[in-house]
Amino acid sequence: MVSQSIKQSDDSCNHHSAITQNIIIRSFKNFITHNIGILIALLLISAILTFTTPVFLTQENMLSVLRQISTNMCLALGMTLIIILGGIDLSVGSIVAMAGTLTVGFISIGEMGIIPAIFLGLFIGTLCGAANGIAIAYTGIPPFIVTLAMMMIARGVGFIYSGGQSIRIFDESFTSIGTGYLGMIPYPVIYMLFFIIIMLVLVNRTRLGTYIYALGGNREAARLSGIAIKRVEITVYTIAGFLAAFAGIVLAARMYSGQPSVAQGYEMDAIAACVLGGISMSGGIGRISGTILGVIVIGVINNGLNLLGVNSFWQLVAKGVIIFLAVYVDMLKRKRAK
Amino acid sequence: MVSQSIKQSDDSCNHHSAITQNIIIRSFKNFITHNIGILIALLLISAILTFTTPVFLTQENMLSVLRQISTNMCLALGMTLIIILGGIDLSVGSIVAMAGTLTVGFISIGEMGIIPAIFLGLFIGTLCGAANGIAIAYTGIPPFIVTLAMMMIARGVGFIYSGGQSIRIFDESFTSIGTGYLGMIPYPVIYMLFFIIIMLVLVNRTRLGTYIYALGGNREAARLSGIAIKRVEITVYTIAGFLAAFAGIVLAARMYSGQPSVAQGYEMDAIAACVLGGISMSGGIGRISGTILGVIVIGVINNGLNLLGVNSFWQLVAKGVIIFLAVYVDMLKRKRAK
Amino acid sequence: MEQVVLQLSHIEKKFAGVHALKDMHFNLKPCEVHGLLGENGAGKSTLIKIIGGIYKPDAGEIKINGKTEIINGIKDAQSRGINVIHQEIVLVPYISVYENIFLGREPKTRLGFKDHRQMITKAKTMMESMGLTIDVLRPVNELTIAQQQLIEIVKAISFNVRILIMDEPTSSLTDKEVEQLFVMIKRLTEHNVSIIYISHRMDELFTITDRITVIRDGSYVDTVNTKETNIDELVKMMVGRNLNNYYQRHYQSDGECLLEVKNLSKKGVFHNVNFKLKKGEILGFSGLMGAGRSEIMQAIFGADQYDSGEIYFDNKLVNIQSPQNAIDIGIALIPEDRKKQGLILGNSIAFNLTITVLKQFMHGCFVNQQKQKEIIQYYIKKLNIKTPSADKIVGQLSGGNQQKVVIAKWLATKPKIIILDEPTRGIDIGAKAEIYQIIDELCANGIAIIMISSELPEIINMCDRVCVVANGQIQGELSRHELTQEKIMKLATGRA
Amino acid sequence: DENKPIKFAFITSTLNNSFFTAISDTFSEIAKQNGDHYILIDPQYDQAKQISMMEDVINQKVDIIYLIAVDSEGIRQGLLAAKQKQIPVVVIDNPISDDDLVVSTVASDNFLAGKINGEQMAKDFPNGAKIAVIDCPFNRASVLRADGFYAGLGDNKSKFNVVSQQNGKCALEVTMPIAEDIIQAHPDLQAFFAVNDPSALGVVVALKASNKLKNVKVYTVDGSPDGKKAFSDGDLTLTVAQAPIQLAKETYKVGKKVLAGEPVAKEILVPTFPITKEMIEKNGVKVWQ
Numbered sequence A, B: 001m002v003s004q005s006i007k008q009s010d011d012s013c014n015h016h017s018a019i020t021q022n023i024i025i026r027s028f029k030n031f032i033t034h035n036i037g038i039l040i041a042l043l044l045i046s047a048i049l050t051f052t053t054p055v056f057l058t059q060e061n062m063l064s065v066l067r068q069i070s071t072n073m074c075l076a077l078g079m080t081l082i083i084i085l086g087g088i089d090l091s092v093g094s095i096v097a098m099a100g101t102l103t104v105g106f107i108s109i110g111e112m113g114i115i116p117a118i119f120l121g122l123f124i125g126t127l128c129g130a131a132n133g134i135a136i137a138y139t140g141i142p143p144f145i146v147t148l149a150m151m152m153i154a155r156g157v158g159f160i161y162s163g164g165q166s167i168r169i170f171d172e173s174f175t176s177i178g179t180g181y182l183g184m185i186p187y188p189v190i191y192m193l194f195f196i197i198i199m200l201v202l203v204n205r206t207r208l209g210t211y212i213y214a215l216g217g218n219r220e221a222a223r224l225s226g227i228a229i230k231r232v233e234i235t236v237y238t239i240a241g242f243l244a245a246f247a248g249i250v251l252a253a254r255m256y257s258g259q260p261s262v263a264q265g266y267e268m269d270a271i272a273a274c275v276l277g278g279i280s281m282s283g284g285i286g287r288i289s290g291t292i293l294g295v296i297v298i299g300v301i302n303n304g305l306n307l308l309g310v311n312s313f314w315q316l317v318a319k320g321v322i323i324f325l326a327v328y329v330d331m332l333k334r335k336r337a338k
Numbered sequence C: 001m002e003q004v005v006l007q008l009s010h011i012e013k014k015f016a017g018v019h020a021l022k023d024m025h026f027n028l029k030p031c032e033v034h035g036l037l038g039e040n041g042a043g044k045s046t047l048i049k050i051i052g053g054i055y056k057p058d059a060g061e062i063k064i065n066g067k068t069e070i071i072n073g074i075k076d077a078q079s080r081g082i083n084v085i086h087q088e089i090v091l092v093p094y095i096s097v098y099e100n101i102f103l104g105r106e107p108k109t110r111l112g113f114k115d116h117r118q119m120i121t122k123a124k125t126m127m128e129s130m131g132l133t134i135d136v137l138r139p140v141n142e143l144t145i146a147q148q149q150l151i152e153i154v155k156a157i158s159f160n161v162r163i164l165i166m167d168e169p170t171s172s173l174t175d176k177e178v179e180q181l182f183v184m185i186k187r188l189t190e191h192n193v194s195i196i197y198i199s200h201r202m203d204e205l206f207t208i209t210d211r212i213t214v215i216r217d218g219s220y221v222d223t224v225n226t227k228e229t230n231i232d233e234l235v236k237m238m239v240g241r242n243l244n245n246y247y248q249r250h251y252q253s254d255g256e257c258l259l260e261v262k263n264l265s266k267k268g269v270f271h272n273v274n275f276k277l278k279k280g281e282i283l284g285f286s287g288l289m290g291a292g293r294s295e296i297m298q299a300i301f302g303a304d305q306y307d308s309g310e311i312y313f314d315n316k317l318v319n320i321q322s323p324q325n326a327i328d329i330g331i332a333l334i335p336e337d338r339k340k341q342g343l344i345l346g347n348s349i350a351f352n353l354t355i356t357v358l359k360q361f362m363h364g365c366f367v368n369q370q371k372q373k374e375i376i377q378y379y380i381k382k383l384n385i386k387t388p389s390a391d392k393i394v395g396q397l398s399g400g401n402q403q404k405v406v407i408a409k410w411l412a413t414k415p416k417i418i419i420l421d422e423p424t425r426g427i428d429i430g431a432k433a434e435i436y437q438i439i440d441e442l443c444a445n446g447i448a449i450i451m452i453s454s455e456l457p458e459i460i461n462m463c464d465r466v467c468v469v470a471n472g473q474i475q476g477e478l479s480r481h482e483l484t485q486e487k488i489m490k491l492a493t494g495r496a
Numbered sequence D: 001d002e003n004k005p006i007k008f009a010f011i012t013s014t015l016n017n018s019f020f021t022a023i024s025d026t027f028s029e030i031a032k033q034n035g036d037h038y039i040l041i042d043p044q045y046d047q048a049k050q051i052s053m054m055e056d057v058i059n060q061k062v063d064i065i066y067l068i069a070v071d072s073e074g075i076r077q078g079l080l081a082a083k084q085k086q087i088p089v090v091v092i093d094n095p096i097s098d099d100d101l102v103v104s105t106v107a108s109d110n111f112l113a114g115k116i117n118g119e120q121m122a123k124d125f126p127n128g129a130k131i132a133v134i135d136c137p138f139n140r141a142s143v144l145r146a147d148g149f150y151a152g153l154g155d156n157k158s159k160f161n162v163v164s165q166q167n168g169k170c171a172l173e174v175t176m177p178i179a180e181d182i183i184q185a186h187p188d189l190q191a192f193f194a195v196n197d198p199s200a201l202g203v204v205v206a207l208k209a210s211n212k213l214k215n216v217k218v219y220t221v222d223g224s225p226d227g228k229k230a231f232s233d234g235d236l237t238l239t240v241a242q243a244p245i246q247l248a249k250e251t252y253k254v255g256k257k258v259l260a261g262e263p264v265a266k267e268i269l270v271p272t273f274p275i276t277k278e279m280i281e282k283n284g285v286k287v288w289q
């Protein structure tokens, strides 16, 4: 089930081109069959929005939605690996805030160069992820507790560093990381696409990807099969930490400021996107394509409700109902498929 | 392991008194052995606080701690059942806010009588819990998603009802629910003790208690034993909804107002208390006594850090580290016990 | 007409894509022990689940005591006196034995609480009457599999049972417990209970049953009186052809020593374990349940720690810290519990077959999927794994085919030593023969094999030498020519 | 006497905003000068926690409490506890409903701040405009500002078309995507009113991202350093200043008077005023007023 969902990239021989085409078609079919429920939900929501608000389907709005979901995408991609592994990570929201605040602080207060500041920010965030992984792998404390502790610690560090306030930054060469465009496509969208590709390759084409599924499916069997389960765990949490730190820095650039109180509850959005995308909380099951769709559905719901000018209180209710229904449609489709 | 942790209450025959005594001693031993790690953690923390701040061990402060933990205790007790069942409930914080806001609103705006208003508030909160349970039992949607949806919906309802603002109440006969004393013991502490006893009886002395463990431990075995799985699930989520609504009304009474934005993230505190108390997130394992200690540990940490005047940002870091260490001590003790 | 307690006719049951039962017939006489025999996946468990009210048949008729009835769920079946001991252990792990026994029908006190005292007393009485010494207050997860299996039996009998169905109750019991079980069964039949008994162990069927019904591919083949049949006839009915050479073994001349274990000890588990393993031989490890055989092998494989001792591979001292080390050296362990330790049930055959050897398919950072596919196809063919495709989810295969996947997964690592822990548990006789053939072939290719087994016929007929383990110690070693049931049992029970 | 050191607590609602840290820093500075014992309490915007923490502070027997309530209605229990122990409470910034239980309330004139915005907008768009409002309904000060804003539009109110009013939760990262979506839905939008600087900056960031900053005016309240910088860069059209430093100084003075037994006014409004280019030239943008 882990195989064949993207084209093999190092495939150059000519006589392989038929096979390659075959693989693409098969990947596409797989994509449809595995995500049919959420696809239907997404189409339904989009159809309704297209009819009710003319702006929805404009290119501009679509790009704006893509930019808005880029943060959640980064977090949800990392979260996907962790959930497939059978874990959970509550600390990503805090790491987003901490990495953004520190990086901006290093530049604005610490007068560091932009590149070293970004590297240091990324490094510290990644380190938090690695610390999660090491604690989980070596102490046997449940991921929920380890990452809950990290959630508080990272949040605290961001606050302490900045004294609780936001730190402003004006340096164009930094803020353009979050606000710039390549052609008409915003940078954050490009990062997002980049990470999606990396993740698809990682999960479907590398050993690590297989091992993640193995660990989540049956930890004991994975151990007895000679998989270095600690190394896999640490790697996965480290990746999630890196992605969170990256998202935090981009977000800070977009906001022209490092904000230590930002991104509260982002971990829940990321988890919701995963579960919406069919990643099972009990581990071992799920596909990156599902998560991607989950993130998109949540993004489209948010965007649509804002476009329609729905009052923020009603938005809460509407979002709750729509998420529930989207998963329900997915469940029904899955059952029928069986 | 679910057995013998409280004395059988309907024990009248004389020749049984030796056995009864035996059971009490055994319950106590069980309590110690099962919670040795967290007990050590609690003792350590308390010892440090006693030496560093003179106020800590005063009767006044102890009562104040007990009152402070009463809300989390209600939520954590309900959460314990749900986690043992193998589920999770993210909606309790929102139900707290909604029940408090609606009840106060019914009295202040709706000019309802206090008793009917409280009943209606409790009823609506309980209904939310029941709705969670029904959705989970009948659709097979993961509890995480169902209760996440409910979290948004209940929060939204509270906001919509009050227009986002808090609703004031002066009626002493209502507010005394949260602010009154029996002798020198605050009412909320009494409710808390009451619910603790109810829960201990429920888990250890009723069929439902066994069925909860059975479902969480081996769902298939429970099904094959003819247990009405759906009924158990619905009952448990309903209980959690009721407890959350109750906590919300008491909290509103303490605050002399219904506040729709209160209690955000309380679900995490409740879950943290459970996990700290050794309730396994994978279901089937754990004891009420563990949760009680978990709630106390978190309460004492919060109180202690405030008494010591630790800066709120450093408090975050300290809390993260202490929770991690408390669970770690517990793990080590458990391992050694084996 | 002869009296019949239970009669099933024209039963049909389909699962998605599988026609599990086709026009199935079955009848059960009062007080008889009726064996059900068939290959893995023949539909035995499905049939008894229909009787037990767990599945509803798609078509067909069920008569109980001559009256046509519809069984509505488990409780309904139980209220009619029908009770099932399932193939998989279905106990709740973290609650006590007595709570498991009374799960779903706890007695209540006047106030409506569970009556712990009554449950404990009753459970203790039941245990005693069965001659068991298990503490009913202990949580089930602390018991051994064998003990859990016995609890299942006690639980089933504790109902007011008229028809008792046992689905492979002995797959994790040793001879002693099996004897105990048979005494229990005899006693039950004397008390007017009819029993349906499923097992892949032929000798048991001949010992305990009165009649045997054979199923093949979900269809009824025949019902025979046990006294009037023999193994060969049954096997032929079961697999549809004659099966000669049941145990295949071509003994080799002595090879060089490949593995030597010296004074291996782990406190409280095993002590001073010494043995040598030569190329091309099968070294058996026999003993009672819980003797410590699995633990010794887990330690050698690096899956568990040991306190002291040395392991020599090819006359060189080796330090095995983890399964990876063992695999790198060339040791493979096929664990006793394929579901918990061997397979990732939710994933495909291909996935499971290749996780031990992914390293071989690396193309830079990426996995070469073409090469991977070739290997997968090779092993599916070589071990004759019955499946429509390599993408089938392993959890959906029959037990025998699952076991073959585990074996294939380890053969793929090209090991020099294979440790087999209960390699044929729960596997039908046809598949067993195939596995024996594979084992024999491996030996012929110079691979050394350690085989732990609780089935004495298997040990006696396959091994070159046998170490008998009791209480974590090797009590003695028997060569091929000395192997008899009595000698092994004497050493295993410490009566030597 | 006036200069005797005191033991006082400042219970804030949160410290996640430079407005509150400016107040707490001012208190801390004054305390240092006077040799006072100063306790800072931060319940991180949780009303229930604030009550508990206030009780803890009362147990520690302070002379006076300066309080920013999380919610105007919810702090009564804490006030009653203070009253029981006869500890005076002075409320800052967020007026509360139980003003009988406090000696004095020192607050920015939030209504006026909103009103100045409304008036300015009415002046800038004499023919009316299509506008959007970012509010924060569960914060009393924000509600007053929004009310003031509508009042400030005055007779011209009917000419203004409020196409969207959304809850930005007073936070930049919450407001940013909302503003982006509003801009998408209403490309011809002419102005935003946001209830505080962070949400206004969220609007600015969203406008920048869609290159509309030149076409849309942004009005707000606060005059925080970040807001002033944005104003001096021309990103914000108007920010009406609150003065936390002055607020803190005023509050401290009131407290001293109370402890000395002198009468104090029940309500002291610290005026709000539009930030101007001249002010920024004079004082820079680094600090609050």
Ligand SMILES: Nc1ncnc2c1ncn2[C@@H]1O[C@H](COP(=O)(O)OP(=O)(O)OP(=O)(O)O)[C@@H](O)[C@H]1O
Residues within 6 Å of the ligand: C015, C016, C018, C019, C020, C038, C039, C040, C041, C042, C043, C044, C045, C046, C047, C087, C396, C397, C398, C399, C400, C426, C428
């Ligand atoms: N719940 C199910 N869903 C789909 N297929 C099933 C299900 N249960 C059984 N089957 C299929 O029905 C067939 C009969 O299975 P069954 O479990 O009855 O075999 P069995 O005779 O008990 O085999 P074994 O000896 O291995 O226990 C098999 O092909 C099996 O894969």
Ligand SMILES: Nc1ncnc2c1ncn2[C@@H]1O[C@H](COP(=O)(O)OP(=O)(O)OP(=O)(O)O)[C@@H](O)[C@H]1O
Residues within 6 Å of the ligand: C143, C144, C287, C288, C289, C290, C291, C292, C293, C294, C295, C296, C336, C454
């Ligand atoms: N995970 C475990 N936790 C606790 N005790 C265990 C565990 N595994 C095994 N034991 C105990 O260790 C002892 C040796 O068990 P082991 O599985 O090695 O025996 P064995 O000879 O292989 O028997 P079997 O035929 O059951 O595999 C037994 O008493 C068993 O109960």
Ligand SMILES: [Mg+2]
Residues within 6 Å of the ligand: C044, C045, C046, C087, C167
């Ligand atoms: Mg079967």
Ligand SMILES: [Mg+2]
Residues within 6 Å of the ligand: C293, C294, C295, C336, C421
């Ligand atoms: Mg074993």
